[in-house]
Amino acid sequence: MPATAASECPGLALSVTDLRVAAPGGRLLLSLPGLDLPAGRSLAVRGPSGAGKSTLLHALAGLLTDVEGAVRWGETDLLSLTDPARAAFRRARVGLVFQDFLLFEELGAEANAALAAGFAPASQRAAIRQRARSALDRLGLGGTSGRLAASFSDGERQRIAIARALAHDPAVILADEPTASLDRAAADRLIDDLVALSREDGRTLVVVSHDPALTERLDQSVEIVDGHLREGHHA
Numbered sequence: 242m243p244a245t246a247a248s249e250c251p252g253l254a255l256s257v258t259d260l261r262v263a264a265p266g267g268r269l270l271l272s273l274p275g276l277d278l279p280a281g282r283s284l285a286v287r288g289p290s291g292a293g294k295s296t297l298l299h300a301l302a303g304l305l306t307d308v309e310g311a312v313r314w315g316e317t318d319l320l321s322l323t324d325p326a327r328a329a330f331r332r333a334r335v336g337l338v339f340q341d342f343l344l345f346e347e348l349g350a351e352a353n354a355a356l357a358a359g360f361a362p363a364s365q366r367a368a369i370r371q372r373a374r375s376a377l378d379r380l381g382l383g384g385t386s387g388r389l390a391a392s393f394s395d396g397e398r399q400r401i402a403i404a405r406a407l408a409h410d411p412a413v414i415l416a417d418e419p420t421a422s423l424d425r426a427a428a429d430r431l432i433d434d435l436v437a438l439s440r441e442d443g444r445t446l447v448v449v450s451h452d453p454a455l456t457e458r459l460d461q462s463v464e465i466v467d468g469h470l471r472e473g474h475h476a
């Protein structure tokens with residue numbers, strides 16, 4: 242499937258310049274002179290354990306405040322925003338799929354996927370619930386009402402987490418090791434789903450992963466080693 246034409250692309254371009262993240266004690270965790278990703282494209286972030294990959298993803302999400310440099314998504318310079326403005330940007334534009342699934346066990350798939358509806362203005366709730374339902378359908382989890390989150394397999398839980406990230410129609414999806422706890426078959430299905438979110442929907446996708454079956458499917462890849470960047474591109 243060809244990439245969505247740029248004019249129709251709902252994704253946002255990423256531009257990182259001179260990013261520096263330090264631990265509270267002052268140790269430098271990440272130093273990135275520059276990183277660019279066009280709107281609607283996908284980027285794999287690889288590297289050894291402890292290299293700074295999750296730190297980068299958190300910085301791209303605007304979840305770290307003690308950060309120097311610039312992280313721009315489209316026209317928005319994340320680090321220049323106030324905390325509430327950054328949180329509002331994240332809610333509106335960024336879908337997060339992080340390692341621990343953070344599902345509410347006592348709720349079903351749809352209630353988990355549509356969680357954002359509970360915090361959204363009344364006028365947006367129906368649309369969020371509708372998108373959560375259609376994301377679950379698309380990910381093969383439609384018609385599961387009556388089952389609690391606890392009854393789903395790890396692969397299914399990961400897909401519920403993706404449906405939740407999609408429920409507010411984000412321009413950007415950030416995922417941390419989305420296939421880490423899955424068997425090969427479930428991981429491969431999830432990879433197809435993730436790639437389609439970028440290739441077919443035109444969302445910008447950044448995925449931290451050790452899984453070559455995933456990283457090789459994305460448009461670009463970078464390697465982080467000891468807090469520093471090594472860059473490489475797929476054809």
Ligand SMILES: Nc1ncnc2c1ncn2[C@@H]1O[C@H](COP(=O)(O)OP(=O)(O)OP(=O)(O)O)[C@@H](O)[C@H]1O
Nearest residue numbers: 264265266270288289290291292293294295296297
């Ligand atoms: N708040 C913090 N205070 C001190 N050190 C931190 C903090 N957050 C992360 N680190 C350290 O920063 C380094 C990078 O961590 P990060 O989680 O980004 O690595 P990673 O590449 O995602 O590793 P993994 O593949 O194991 O998840 C690690 O040495 C970690 O211990």
